Amino acid sequence: MSGQDSLNIFSFKGKMKTLHMSWIAFFITFAVWFNFAPLVSVIADSLGLTNAEIKTLMLLNVALTIPARVVIGMLTDKYGPRLTFAVLLAVCSIPCFMFAFATTFEQAALSRFLIGFIGAGFVIGIRMVSEWFPANELGTAEGIYGGWGNFGSAAAAMTLPTLALAFGGEDGWRYAVAFTGALSLIFSVIWYKNVTDTPKGSTYFKPKQTGAMEVTSTGDFFLLLIMKLPMYGALALLAWKLSPAGVSLLTAQSAIIAYLSLVVLFAIEVKQTIKVNGHLFSKPVEEIHRYKFRQVAVLNILYFATFGSELAVVSMLPLFFAETFELSMVYAAMLASTYAFMNLMSRPGGGWLSDKYGRKKTLLILTAGLAVGYFAMSEITGEWPLALAVVAAMACSFFVQAGEGAVFAAVPLIKRRLTGQIAGMTGAYGNVGAVVYLTVLTMVDYSTFFMVIAGTAVIGFTTLLFMEEPKGTITEVREDGTVELINVGH
Template identity: 60%
Template sequence: MSASKLKLLSFSGNSRVLHLTWLAFFISFVVWFNHAPLMVFIRDSMGLTSQQVSTLLILNVALTIPARIVVGMLVDKFGPRVMYSLLLGISSLICFFFALAQSFEQMALARFMLGFVGAGFVIGIRMISEWFPAKQVGLAEGIYGGWGNFGSAAAAMVLPAIALLFGGDNGWRYALGLTGAIALVYAFIYYFSVSDTPKGSTYFKPKKTGAMEVTSKGDFVLYILMSIPLYAALALLTWKLSPAGVSLLSATASQLIYALLAVLFAWQLYHIVKVNKDIFHKPVPAIHRYKFKQVAVLNLGYLATFGAELAVVSMLPLFFSDTFGISAVQAGILASAFAFMNLVSRPCGGLFSDRLGRKRTLTLSLAGAAMGFFLMGQMDSSWPLVLAVLVTMACSFFVQAGQGAVFAVVPLIQRRLTGQIAGMAGAYGNVGGVVFLTVLSFVSPQVFFWVICTVAALTMVVVQLMDEPRGQMAEVLPDGTVQMIDVH
């Protein structure tokens, strides 16, 4: 079966599951970013200060880092059908809470909790990997990620009009409530419309839960090292909100969060040891081994691509407005070109991975992204606006193709751990967003673009350590027999 035979216009078999799942991801992104295009209405209605607005924007992504790790573990254990339905249902209730909030404190708590919905991405990665063979999985994952990601752009285009349609000071509340209602209804639709695997297939689960399984002592050390940046990013976020940053958290609250992060890291370290202690006593049979360096490389690849996208989408409208002297509305429309490319570029990254090789596609994508950000760092008011937009779109293509290339590899490492691997890589994307936005607070936009260029170039070098997925991976059936799964 070749990638070209994916029946995109069909609504049966695995194509049906693909469409139902990218729509679930699309709705989760609408809910996750439903506040951003309505922030003017929310600010005026609630009398928020600029610092309070900034706080809501930051809190919206804070919980996503740990949520993607936890949800990745849960989806491997309970399956994507149950987890996506639960995520959409729970998120709808939090969305209603935000829509009904009567104080900034209530809004802040709701926005922090809604970071949970950003974990929906990793659920679909496991679902798609179960329904598509290795030769199609890159394109299928690319369509899932690219079309689902478009939910944030759709929210930006539609929700302000819906708020105005309802009218009055509470129009924004009705618009937000509508997105929650859609998520709640779709939670039931999804649950009764899909299954975790095709009929007759086995859903492989981790042998142990609480942490990712590794298969060698070296991988055990690497796993711990790769876990540190997840907590460091949350600590950086706390510092940014503390008196040392923008003073949105008290010194006491900041210290409590630092202490909590230390406890959480110790808790994860305990579970990593608990799950993997056997590797110190007896070697894992060769047929069941996988290389954690594959996961580490993909983590960095997603940091350099999705992390860059999160940061750039946040600052691009203001950059265009300040640089070219255009209105905020014009700048917003032009800057949206970066997100719009998702519809095509992420599926292309997956398709090229299926056809040209996964390592080669990720390498070329990062090279193109590095060149794109280098050119964006050269932009100033002397550039023709058309050229600036074209360079931005070209850069965006390579950035998002790189995201597609990363998740064309994730399902081909170890099937039973796909949710956890996707969760960790996804969390690294948010780590990149936090780091790059923190850099932006200290430097000019031009230097900011060059920093991302440097990270993309260095990651391209690191990608050369990755092994091209070949051959088969082994999973154990419930009766003890071993099933071999093709990975190329």
């Protein structure tokens, strides 16, 4: 690899320009998606919200992201990242403005639910970056994309309260929220005018059919359907949390309708999967065109444990520090923000280690570290020195986020034309993890909560043993029928 070809983060040309544009777009989606938490107390006063209503809004915020990531993954593969991201940024500014001008809990709830769709933006950039970078730099590039973009949530937490104060008055928070929406709208145009789906002369490979993920063997067909179930399970869990059994936002009838719709949706999805993959039962796919779906399944489980735990821990850590060490909420929130800060370096670090030492070995080490890290956090009590507790949280967060980087260093190497869909499904599993962990948190104490995450990391470690290191080439067919071999190994 020659010097000028290497990753120079200060360059704004060619592939580096695409990388910078991608993480900025992702950064803005996260700033919009997480613009509620830092202003929550002001918004609650302004709209007269109860504690249960605040928790409901936080749940609604992540609900739609699970199906959205799958849908956006498909649209990205079909229409390309350039158009998909531009439309997502523009359209999602609407619920953001709706939220800024909401006057009742119901209006706030609807707009927060719809804003969840912007959380799918992540998937688009994964495919975009994979088109521009070779396999030996892909982990690092995806890690920079993920880590710096993810920082949008921390940036929102640090700047929005100040912004609300600067606008001042009772409506300060409304202007601060609307500001993120305006950013999203403006950047959708900048993005569209400045990027292309592939470098000049490269082919953008699209799936043969859309509507469901393609698999290449009958065993994989059933594994795909099994892996769909937890996604519906998480949505059912959300419906249950919103029903009279939980916070009573939905009536008992609406909850039943929600459950039934999920069953119908799953049936439709099974039908679509048969439509796209039914031919496997009569005619096997040539060896050269096959890929192993179990690779995707393993990455899904690992992302459930890594990103799922990150989303859950980020939302409970300030409270955990405040209660365990009897700190003020402001001080506790500052300490807890160290966890999100790690993203800037950890995620690119995980991707870089993957590029250098191989995908599987890196994931095994990071997942083991993850299990140990959460086990250590389950032992934290008020007797611990505060500094030690913060160091434990930061060390744990390194393994979590480097693990996320390593997962997405492997995702684009499985099947190029399905990269959006694979990233969509793996990304959705992160949200499934968050829903599951946050539901567990409502039922158990902090120590048990951390132990549960450590336990799922051990399960992730076990499934990892079944993963194969991506090597050799992926075969893709151009529209004119010629075959291109895309290098994925070292």
